[in-house]
Amino acid sequence: MLTRYVMVFLAISLIAATCHRVEASEKQMPADLDAPLPEGWPEPTPPGEIAVKDYPAYRSAVAKSGMKMDRADGxxxxxxxAHIQANEIAMTAPVVNTYSSNDDSQQVEMEFLYRSIKQGNAGNGLGQVKVEDHPQQTFLTLGVVGKMNADIYQESLQKLEAWLEKNPDWKQSGDPRRLGYHGPMTPQAKRLWEVQIPVAAVKQD
Structure with missing residues (x-):
């Protein structure tokens, strides 16, 4: 019963790896995570810190919507x-939202991450949900604590884009995403988020 409550609390609020520390500032520390990370995932980026992080291959349940960020979440x-309940899949943190452009008015894709790539099977899920396998990837990530909405997401994205302008050894290689680690039972001021841009190293001549 407790696990089910944790699953609801974590997801409604959104309504091994290498970490290279590159920038940080003092922020209020977030609460402990509401659910375990998937196998091999890095620890969340501390609030106010920008880091380049490697993520392992993983499996997730995916749903998509053409609504804006705040409406699509619910x-x-x-x-x-409904999919993870029907398939008895335990909740993990974070819940991942990927946006098809830097403007959140485009397609939103939400993921519930499986604990292991050996859990379940890729393919059709319940209803419109798909279970997909994702390759290993590198992300430029900013830790955020507290309130999260479309404006804060865009501000965070601008900080990452500014970092890329100052660091030409890296370039964007895909659509940005937002990771959420806490549900409404955690005070808003202590909720941890990450805003991320997939990146690739620029080959030097």
Whole structure:
């Protein structure tokens, strides 16, 4: 019963790896995570810190919507929650939202991550949900603590883009995403998020 409550609390709020520390500032420390990380995932980026991080291959349940960020969260959550309940998949943290452009008015994709790539099977899930395998990838990531909305997401994205302008050894290689680690039972001021841009190293001549 406790596990089920944790699953609901974590997801509604959204309504091994190498970490290279590159920038940091003092921020309020977030609460402990509401659920375990998937196998091999790095620890969350501390609030205010920008880091380049490697993520392992993973499996997740995926749902998509053409709604804006704040509206899409609730719709996608219920689809994914029904899927993991029906398949007895335990909740993990974070819940991942990927946006098809830097403007969140485009397609939103939400993921509930499986604990292991050996858990379940890729393919069709419940209803509109798909279970997909994702390759190993590198992300430029900013830790954020407290409130999260479309404006804060865009501000965070701008900080990452500014970092890329100052660090030409890296370039963007895909769509940005937002990771959420806490649900509404955690005080808003202590909720931890990450905003990320997939990156690739620029080959030197």
């Amino acid at each position: 719709v996608l959550f219920w689809q994914l929650f």
